[in-house]
Amino acid sequence: MPTSLLSTLTATPLFAVGLTLAAYLLGNALFSRLRQPAWLPAILIAALLLAAMLTVLGLPYEAYQEGAVWLTILLGPATVALGMPLYQQLPRIRALWRPLAVCLPIAAALAACYALGIAWLMGSPGQILASIAAKSVTAPIAIGITEQLGGNVALLMGALLVTGVATIPFVSLAARLLNIDDERIIGFALGLNGHAIGTVRAFELSPTAGAFASLGMSLTGIFTALLLPLAWRLVGMGSG
Template sequence: MNYQNQLALVWTYLGRTPLLWLTATVVCYVVAQAVYEKLNKRPLANPVLLSVLAVILLLRVTHTEYAAYMQGGQFIHFLLGPAIVALAVPLNRQLPKLRSMFWPLACGLVAGGLGAITTTVLLARALGASAQSIASIAPRSATAGIAIRISEKIGGIPSLTAVLVVMTGITGAVIAVPVLRLLRVRRPEIVGLAMGLAGHGIATARALQISEEAGAFAGLGMSLNGVLTACALPVLYPMLMP
């Protein structure tokens, strides 16, 4: 057996082990985070964006199926739940401010959440998207678990919805801070809430890098927008579609 065949057999064996892809995912993110820090935290060097691109490239080069990758990736996927629950810690520290800003936050949540649904559906219709595509796009501003369930309920494609949710989150994490700075929005609670509403978990992680206060309000926006979208979209969607 020649060297190339031996190498192929070794890779085939390693490619089936969950630890390989778990390690690869962590290494990609650690390297992406280092690049992000090295480039002075430039928005386009967002570590989630870079690590996603790196993992995709790695899977393409090695001809690895997604199912094989997820044998290791599922361990990180499981940690999403505890990570979201952990947002309660900074949120609890901001309770006095939350109480004092209840009505502005509530109005912002309703305007942002319902506005995202309405503009997404109407813009997709104007561009000539199919009903199934629109149903897949509509819940993109909710966090992945909620968005996928809504997509199934209104006739969308869950796998397409999952991709769009990730793209929305990365876009929010990359452009939110520059756009808000351009609009002269500086208050961390407003910045955080806007990022949580627009970019859910990925943008919330970016908000935590700004400050604990921004991260707390981003977590609040992400959570409440998920609930609002789950309740409102099934009702609004038939009204917005012909």
């Protein structure tokens, strides 16, 4: 595409928003055509299509990001809107508050620690560690945490996508191996580990699974936002 035309198109955020929506709609259509495979969610297809579009157009990611920031702003209200299914399932959530309270800090801490441990063993620099530390947290919260830690937001977004996509088949496999069919447990695991992508999958299973996924995603975000920056400073990573 000629540089002058590309500059004209990217002068407003509408071009980036339109590209994103087109990739999303095509991704959903292909996902349905492929009979909705759990290992290839629509958001992954859409991300690959968008990357291909940017490559073909020769549009730098930075230029695309400037326009698409308007969509990022909507992530906050979308996350808050998940409070409705939480409210609808409140009696079931109250019945399980004790095991959930015990499970959450352990699982949320492990979600950050195993990724950091693997990256550290492979010799990754501090910025990469800071970029993947919040990879199991929903994007609006994870972006703020990553900026606090001094990480790269673009790298974080890639880590969020990989984590969310990988969570779905792994949770499904673990549920089968452990003979778990309780939608509340499966939903909570999907939301806790797979943030928004896992939550979308949980709502496809049932409203109950979706509500517990919303709970897991929300509580993981709060827990991580409160404790991860503190733990980061305590272990001396902030100075690296």
